[in-house]
Amino acid sequence: MADTDLIERYQQFRTQRFLKREQVWAHSLPGWRTRRRRRVLVVALLVTFAVMFGVGVLCAFGVPWAPLVWLPATLVFLPVWIALQIVSSRRGDAPVQALDEFEIAQRNSARSIGLTITQNLMMIPVCYLIFGSVITGGTDTDMAYAGGLLTLTVLLIGGCSPAMILGWTRPDNEPDDV
Incomplete structure (x- = not known):
C-alpha cells in the first residue's frame, strides 16, 4: 500500500512539474511550431545522428581526428533537441495525467516505435x-x-525517437490553440 502511495505521489509531482514547465515554454519559438518547421528539426537531428554514427565508424577504423568531430555534432544536437522538445510541447515524454486520451495513444505508439528502433539498432x-x-x-x-x-548514438536515437515521430506526424495547432 505504501509503494502505491509513493508512486502516485511521484506521478502527481511529475505532472505538476510538467504542467508548470509547459506554461513557462508554451509561447516560446512560435514560428517553429508548424509541422514544416518541426520536420526541419527532425531532419537536423537525423543528420546529427548520422554524423555521430559516422564518427563511431571512423573511430573503429582508428582515424585519429574522428573523435574531434563528435564535439560539433553534440553542439548541434543539444539546441536542436531542446527546440524540438519545446515546439512539440514535450508530448513524447509527458506524464499520462497531462494528456488527453488521443495524446496518450499517440505518445504510447511513438514510444513503442522508439523502443523497437532502439532494440533493433542496438544490435x-x-x-x-x-x-x-x-x-x-x-x-x-x-x-x-x-x-x-555507437552505443551512445543508438541510445540517443531511441530516446529521441518518440518526440521526433510526434514532431513529424502531428498536425499544426488550430489557431484557437496558439
Whole structure:
C-alpha cells in the first residue's frame, strides 16, 4: 500500500512539474511550431545522428581526428533537441495525467516505435563489440571507444525517437490553440 502511495505521489509531482514547465515554454519559438518547421528539426537531428554514427565508424577504423568531430555534432544536437522538445510541447515524454486520451495513444505508439528502433539498432554495436572482441582478443582500444560511441548514438536515437515521430506526424495547432 505504501509503494502505491509513493508512486502516485511521484506521478502527481511529475505532472505538476510538467504542467508548470509547459506554461513557462508554451509561447516560446512560435514560428517553429508548424509541422514544416518541426520536420526541419527532425531532419537536423537525423543528420546529427548520422554524423555521430559516422564518427563511431571512423573511430573503429582508428582515424585519429574522428573523435574531434563528435564535439560539433553534440553542439548541434543539444539546441536542436531542446527546440524540438519545446515546439512539440514535450508530448513524447509527458506524464499520462497531462494528456488527453488521443495524446496518450499517440505518445504510447511513438514510444513503442522508439523502443523497437532502439532494440533493433542496438544490435549493430552489440554485434560489433562481440565479434570484434573475439577477433582481436579484446585488445583493440579503438574498438572499445567506437563501440561506446555507437552505443551512445543508438541510445540517443531511441530516446529521441518518440518526440521526433510526434514532431513529424502531428498536425499544426488550430489557431484557437496558439
